[in-house]
Amino acid sequence: MEYEPVIGLEVHAHLLTNAKIFCRCSTKFGAAPNSHTCPICLGMPGVLPVLNKKVVEYAVKMGLATNCRINDRSVFARKNYFYPDLPKGYQISQYAEPLAEHGRIEIETGDGKKIIGITRIHMEEDAGKLLHDERNPSSYVDLNRTGIPLIEIVSEPDMRSAEEAAAYLKRLHEILVYLEICDGNMEEGSFRCDANVSLRPKGRAAFGIRAELKNMNSFRNVQRAVEYEIERQRHVLDGGGKVIQETRLWDDGQGVTLSMRGKEEAHDYRYFPDPDLVPVEIGKDWIAEIEKTQPELPQEKRERFIREYQISSYDAGVLTASRALADYFEEAARQAGKPKIAANWIMGDILKFLNEDKRSVKDCPILPADLAALIRLIDDGTISGKMAKEIIDVMYKTGKKPGAVIEEKGMVQITDESALAKTITGIIEANPAQVEQYRSGKEKVFGFFVGQVMKATQGKANPKLINDLLKKMLSGS
Amino acid sequence: MKITKEEVEYVAHLARLEFHAGETEKFTSQLNGILLYMEMLNQIDTTGVEPMTHAIAQKNAFRDDVVGESLMNEAALANAPDGRGDFFRVPKVIE
Numbered sequence: 001m002e003y004e005p006v007i008g009l010e011v012h013a014h015l016l017t018n019a020k021i022f023c024r025c026s027t028k029f030g031a032a033p034n035s036h037t038c039p040i041c042l043g044m045p046g047v048l049p050v051l052n053k054k055v056v057e058y059a060v061k062m063g064l065a066t067n068c069r070i071n072d073r074s075v076f077a078r079k080n081y082f083y084p085d086l087p088k089g090y091q092i093s094q095y096a097e098p099l100a101e102h103g104r105i106e107i108e109t110g111d112g113k114k115i116i117g118i119t120r121i122h123m124e125e126d127a128g129k130l131l132h133d134e135r136n137p138s139s140y141v142d143l144n145r146t147g148i149p150l151i152e153i154v155s156e157p158d159m160r161s162a163e164e165a166a167a168y169l170k171r172l173h174e175i176l177v178y179l180e181i182c183d184g185n186m187e188e189g190s191f192r193c194d195a196n197v198s199l200r201p202k203g204r205a206a207f208g209i210r211a212e213l214k215n216m217n218s219f220r221n222v223q224r225a226v227e228y229e230i231e232r233q234r235h236v237l238d239g240g241g242k243v244i245q246e247t248r249l250w251d252d253g254q255g256v257t258l259s260m261r262g263k264e265e266a267h268d269y270r271y272f273p274d275p276d277l278v279p280v281e282i283g284k285d286w287i288a289e290i291e292k293t294q295p296e297l298p299q300e301k302r303e304r305f306i307r308e309y310q311i312s313s314y315d316a317g318v319l320t321a322s323r324a325l326a327d328y329f330e331e332a333a334r335q336a337g338k339p340k341i342a343a344n345w346i347m348g349d350i351l352k353f354l355n356e357d358k359r360s361v362k363d364c365p366i367l368p369a370d371l372a373a374l375i376r377l378i379d380d381g382t383i384s385g386k387m388a389k390e391i392i393d394v395m396y397k398t399g400k401k402p403g404a405v406i407e408e409k410g411m412v413q414i415t416d417e418s419a420l421a422k423t424i425t426g427i428i429e430a431n432p433a434q435v436e437q438y439r440s441g442k443e444k445v446f447g448f449f450v451g452q453v454m455k456a457t458q459g460k461a462n463p464k465l466i467n468d469l470l471k472k473m474l475s476g477s
Numbered sequence: 478m479k480i481t482k483e484e485v486e487y488v489a490h491l492a493r494l495e496f497h498a499g500e501t502e503k504f505t506s507q508l509n510g511i512l513l514y515m516e517m518l519n520q521i522d523t524t525g526v527e528p529m530t531h532a533i534a535q536k537n538a539f540r541d542d543v544v545g546e547s548l549m550n551e552a553a554l555a556n557a558p559d560g561r562g563d564f565f566r567v568p569k570v571i572e
């Protein structure tokens with residue numbers, strides 16, 4: 001039978017606040033275990049959580065960027081379960097009244113563009129971290145992560161392939177990073193994704209039984225896990241079996257999803273409104289204020305780059321990979337007045353240098369103004385493109401301006417016509433046989449003369465000028 | 478009956494409570510008493526009254542995003558039944 005995969009994703013994103021969501025402990029990653037804790041995030045009795053205002057602001061930013069309706073009123077609720085990484089015995093989350101709902105974003109795959117719905121975005125606190133001891137029956141708890149603010153972004157079950165799931169995830173990721181509300185680090189767990197996957201016979205409206213996939217810590221693993229799970233369920237259904245509703249963990253080493261086999265209890269979280277926290281009411285004024293701080297989003301930027309700078313959609317995609325890179329390009333393009341050429345230098349040379357050194361564009365030793373100056377020097381004939389390749393290499397290594405590099409190396413292109421004409425006269429006089437050949441129609445010899453001139457000028461002569469002068473002088477005019 | 482013995486057992490399980498013999502029956506009957514008493518509230522006509530989750534009509538209680546002092550590690554672990562080094566130690570959790 002032919003099946004249609006149905007995929008929905010739940011994404012958890014750490015918000016880049018200084019302090020935790022309900023207390024004043026730091027959110028910095030990598031501190032000594034349990035050193036960022038206080039009575040509130042340790043879940044001591046009698047303490048009172050107070051909401052960090054920045055968390056609301058950041059969550060609203062994501063809601064606006066994904067075309068959600070920001071609810072006038074939203075309420076925190078307790079999600080009750082026992083686990084050693086959850087000191088209170090409940091997680092403070094949102095349930096019946098989340099911050100934002102009914103959003104959508106556009107994705108693009110090989111099959112074209114598609115809208116994916118966002119069911120809801122809500123605020124919650126993260127839990128702690130467990131470290132397991134291989135040798136003895138103990139686990140160790142670090143509560144530094146407890147209370148770090150998260151937003152959970154729940155998609156509609158709108159995706160139909162692993163490729164679409166990956167495209168959706170990348171789009172969410174780039175929006176969060178552009179908004180500068182999440183660092184997007186998947187390895188450190190600042191951006192996590194669970195996937196709900198089910199199959200249904202093609203053409204049928206009702207959903208099949210779904211499995212929830214966890215433990216995928218890269219885009220590639222999300223795509224691989226979803227692909228594997230689609231095949232696994234297809235196999236089960238084709239064999240006359242039934243898919244079981246369960247949580248499955250992605251095993252990166254084996255490249256499979258594995259059932260948690262009843263280790264997990266059926267969940268009954270008994271949500272109820274948290275009496276310690278008062279409702280959040282976001283008025284129109286506050287939303288308008290936040291809206292003013294919204295940056296241009298990646299998709300808008302790509303479209304503008306294509307329109308404004310006449311660059312290809314591929315180039316626009318590369319140049320908008322981060323806000324810093326897009327700003328770099330725009331500044332260089334503006335100062336050089338040649339966007340397409342600036343794009344080529346950035347994509348061909350600068351990104352290559354940066355990638356080799358695993359360096360961010362923010363730390364690039366070549367400033368946009370320096371790149372623009374280099375482009376202008378090629379443009380006015382001071383240097384050739386070939387020289388520029390050598391110069392940009394030195395600029396990157398030393399941080400020097402193009403003018404300084406050119407001076408040091410004595411690389412200025414010979415553009416003085418009379419000086420060059422003199423050299424050419426000498427070459428013509430020294431090679432009468434070749435001149436004869438050329439004049440009798442053997443135009444191939446032209447290359448020989450270009451070579452001679454380049455040699456005589458140590459490659460410093462403007463190639464166009466050499467060509468023009470040679471043609472004129474060889475023809476005897 | 479507002480609550481059955483099975484429901485009490487289920488809730489006890491969720492709360493990780495273990496009862497001695499006869500306690501389940503006792504708690505079922507006590508909980509029934511409480512729930513029946515609460516049931517009296519349902520006799521009041523609440524048409525048009527918004528459900529209330531707080532005794533105080535407050536909203537938007539915020540703190541600024543400023544880092545303050547955390548506890549010293551020893552203080553954080555002081556009440557732990559089994560603190561080991563910088564960590565809380567618990568029976569192995571399988572994931």
Ligand SMILES: [Zn+2]
Binds near residue numbers: 039040
């Ligand atoms: Zn704290």
